[in-house]
Amino acid sequence: MNRLFSSLAAAVCLGTAALAGSAGAMGTAQAEGMKIGFVATLSGPASLPGRHMRDGFLLAVKQKNDRLGGLQTKVVVVDDKLDIEVARQSVANLINEEKVDFLAGITFNNIMLAVYPEVVKSETIFIGAGAGPGYIAGKGCSRYFFSTASQSDQNNEAMGRYARERGYGRVMLLAPDYRGAKEAIAAFKRHYSGEIVGEFYSKLGQTDFSADIAMIGKMEPDAVFTFMPGQMGVSLVEQFAKAGLKADIAFLSAYTLDETTLPVMKDAAEGLLSVSDWSPDLNTEENNRFVRAFEDEYGYEPSAYAAQGYDAAMLINGAVGMTGSVAEKKVLLSSLRAAPFQSVRGDFRFNSNQFPVHDFYLVEAIRRGSDKYVTEMKTKVFDDVGDSYAGSCRMN
Template identity: 35%
Template sequence: MKHRSAFILGLAAAAAGSPAAADLKIGFLATLSGPSADVGQDQYDGFMLAIEQMHGKLGGVPVSVVREDDQMKPEVAVQGLTKLLDRDKVDIVTGLTYANVLMALQGKIASTKIPFIGSVAGPSPTAGAQCKPNLFITSWQSDTTAEALGKYLTDAGVDQIAILAPNFLGSKDKVTGLKRFYRGKVVQETYTPLTQLDFSAELAAAGSSGAKGMFAFFPGSQGVSFVRQYQQFGMLQKLPMYSVHTIEPGSVNAMGKAGIGAIVAESWQPSADNDQSRQFVAAFEKKYRRTPTSFAAFSYDAAMLIDAAVKDRGGNVSDSQALTAAIRNAQFKSVRGDFKFNKNNYPVQNYHIYKVVEGQGGKPEFQVAVRNVLARHGDAYAQACNAQAGA
């Protein structure tokens, strides 16, 4: 079975002659197969780039990485995590791609003291009453990018929208976030199976709904299919697209001109104007021959966070609770510039609005339309969290 074929990558350890020579063992559990495998691959590539830049070490300590594919299936993820914890004896777990998968791991996370650092999934329960002292998220809580888009739509006077998204917890969180800030009317709200790739019926219904805009969220290859069909149906001309995590730098070339004109919300894009982001984008493009997505960027940040925390511990990773405290308090250079953890171990950060435009040579680019539409913004659930009390 593919998810059982984990392998160890230890750059510095390999140089020493054996992966077992590594002093820090990290489990990377993510969606690496199926329709959304590109999201997990972006996470992995961003994380491994940081380790490569630091010559196979984090915090000065040689690293090995044990990779497990959850296949976007909760039961497979539980099996993979059990292996990482019980057989591989990892010191840290990172990756964590989909909200429904992360929710299935909550019992396992609660049963151990080792730190978990997710770089995509951010389901609302884990930010509020079910938060945990050893669970950190470097991306965003699932509501927040849609909150930024909801504020933009309200400010722009778009008074009627249709909603189309896959049927899982991450989507429901995003729609909740959108509605928290959107003051117009939702005339249609439709959820599709998580693996659906044909949206012709849903697009036809949205086109006749009376909406003045479409809010869409479809990650990975779903997003490519959705955006292409949106153009084929001529929807952009009559129903502007407003999206989160659907049109990404890694997939926009596959979409061609289909996504040009769309409005997206995000806390980071490759055009971010700071030195850490610029060097990351250049290094990622040189190594992987593609433009990084936010999924890669937030995973790169996860590695930089671990690097800072291990340094603060003087390289000692044997005390899981002390390492967790070091992660919570670590200062590192984020690709986003301003970044800090809220009391629930979720980010407080800035969110921006981008327009997809035709750039040089006809290549789609993400142009800032509104900077800091939500500034130093934390999620709506943090006040229900008492994570640090159990640290």
């Protein structure tokens, strides 16, 4: 892979020189620097994933002395407030007024889908670090969109495979009543082949799960699978533990327990399972350095969102470092496709739809020391896997 990067770097440098016309044009680009618009949900009850993602991104920029790829770098951070109109206006302003060279971030799928048409129309390169809608990974894919985050179905699919391979014959499903959650449940069922003893959808924002807990106790499934992000997930986990169900019924989840929610769930979550493409104890040199640096900088444990944000900045750093300029998009797009950086997640490359091909792991919530709650890797579920939408992508 290093030989591939070296060869591509040489080709990219030659291409850049030809397109720019002279070395002087590259020098001008370096003098002018680079501007990145980073958009995420940074306020309100759903802000923690976005804050992790932002902090990971900014950590990488700081480590490069505000010079990603050797170019002086300015990051304009914007809070989309989980509001579609705010997000649209913010992205339009970043493109048309701030004249950013890259856009990055976006936490939630509905926000990403709302701003995506403007991104594609303007031919602005976007590095996604959180949201991963199936439409963008599939038939709506664009050469201007890359993602360092998994496509959103993949964690759910991985847990479905684990449940099947573990031999859980009877599983109960729980999720909020909205489209994205129903897609998550459908993704789980793609890889699970046992009996679904019940499929229940809660009102969005619900925090009283007493009826669901009673139903679990009555049905006595082998396992419960839930896609229940944010405060809903915190409440469900706390009530599941309080009801004494942890000892007899496996709790399987995706986007429910991680380093954004475990500090609140605490011991209620110990021993419960999730799936992720990353965990703090993933033993690679890059990840060990990243986790230490993140904790030193911010004073809290990073999540997968932080890792994805960090990788997004390092992807830009690698690509711009290969081209020496942001002036020629064709050359820059080629260097981005090569994924010219070492991900904190280890093996990483881009699929044909420019979403990652990488590994997925079963992780368990544990207490580390007296007061830290984190995920710990247990076993690999998928090795070097892409998402199920890539076959529908016809890159434009």
